[in-house]
Amino acid sequence: MSNVTVFGAGSWGTALATVLAENDHNTLLWSHRQDQADEIHLKHTNEKYLPGTVLPTNLKATSNMDEAVAHAEIIVMAVPTKGIRETCQKIMKTLDRKLIFVHVSKGIEPDTLIRISNIMKEELDESVVQDVVALSGPSHAEEVVKHHPTTVASACENLESAAIVQDLFMNQYFRVYTNEDIVGVELGGALKNVIALGAGVSDGIGFGDNAKAALITRGLAEISRLGVKMGANPLTFMGLAGMGDLIVTCTSVHSRNWRAGNLLGKGLKLDEVLEQMGMVVEGVRTTKAAHQLAAKYDVSMPITEGLYEVLFEEQSPKEIVEKLMLRMKKTEMDGKY
């Protein structure tokens, strides 16, 4: 059994800490808020992020950074993409040994256009990082804590580290596959949020299943085109972190990205939507990053561009849909990813 610290006590950090505690690992969940750590530690609940869930009594929580770092043989990072740098900087101040870092966040940093494992490597000294592993796939926290069967990929260039993380999390309801394509796994997990926002917009407007299937399929085509140019294995996008996560996020009411898109499609403004959500909607910042990446790598990403115009240029979703439908004629398979 291992001593694991999970940093970030929102829906996903709490659900994954629950999996680890149920696997009998000595699991400590770190929150940046004392009141939240106290609620988890003493009442075994996290009502804001997982209402109605009773957490395992062997799951401990703290807001003390020194205690959280001292406990860890393995670190799991589950803060939103925006908080990754800051949390790594805090960890770096006290960490004095080499560990495997797992991250479970799904985003790309706008402007720098860096994937999360590379943000972490920028902030953490080589002397403390054995490997960074990305754990990603179709996995809503709300279903994991109910023990609904869930499958994810554990990705690292070093398959030995990916397998250590596989062993850490695997159980009868949480199945983990290894994958050495961390580029594809991170990009798939981040970019599906952009398409899920679009699927929500489509449902919010009142369009049906045909439109959703079109968004999922053509969304996967543009994610794959960009991913391959950035060095990913195209097969990864057919797998759990690609198609798998795209399906679950575009079709589930649990998805915050889908729900945010749905409100946009119903006519709310972006700031009203984000205020109403109260949880992280990673796809908003990632849409900006994906728009910048499409330009940098000269890749056609029409759905992403349409969403960028809705989010940041106040274009009407209905007009964007018409523009997408009436683009220049194309063949479906253009021979490029």
Ligand SMILES: NC(=O)C1=CN([C@@H]2O[C@H](COP(=O)(O)OP(=O)(O)OC[C@H]3O[C@@H](n4cnc5c(N)ncnc54)[C@H](OP(=O)(O)O)[C@@H]3O)[C@@H](O)[C@H]2O)C=CC1
């Ligand atoms: N929810 C899910 O089912 C899944 C989520 N993910 C990914 O996991 C990541 C985390 O998402 P999720 O847990 O759902 O998000 P939530 O919105 O549920 O929770 C975010 C948590 O992070 C805390 N937080 C915010 N900013 C910082 C910061 N700078 N430093 C430390 N803590 C911070 C929040 O604290 P506060 O309450 O104070 O705001 C809150 O506890 C995202 O990248 C998401 O895409 C991946 C798979 C599934």
Ligand SMILES: O=C(CO)COP(=O)(O)O
């Ligand atoms: O990544 C997720 C499921 O795999 C969660 O998606 P949301 O952030 O849209 O809720």
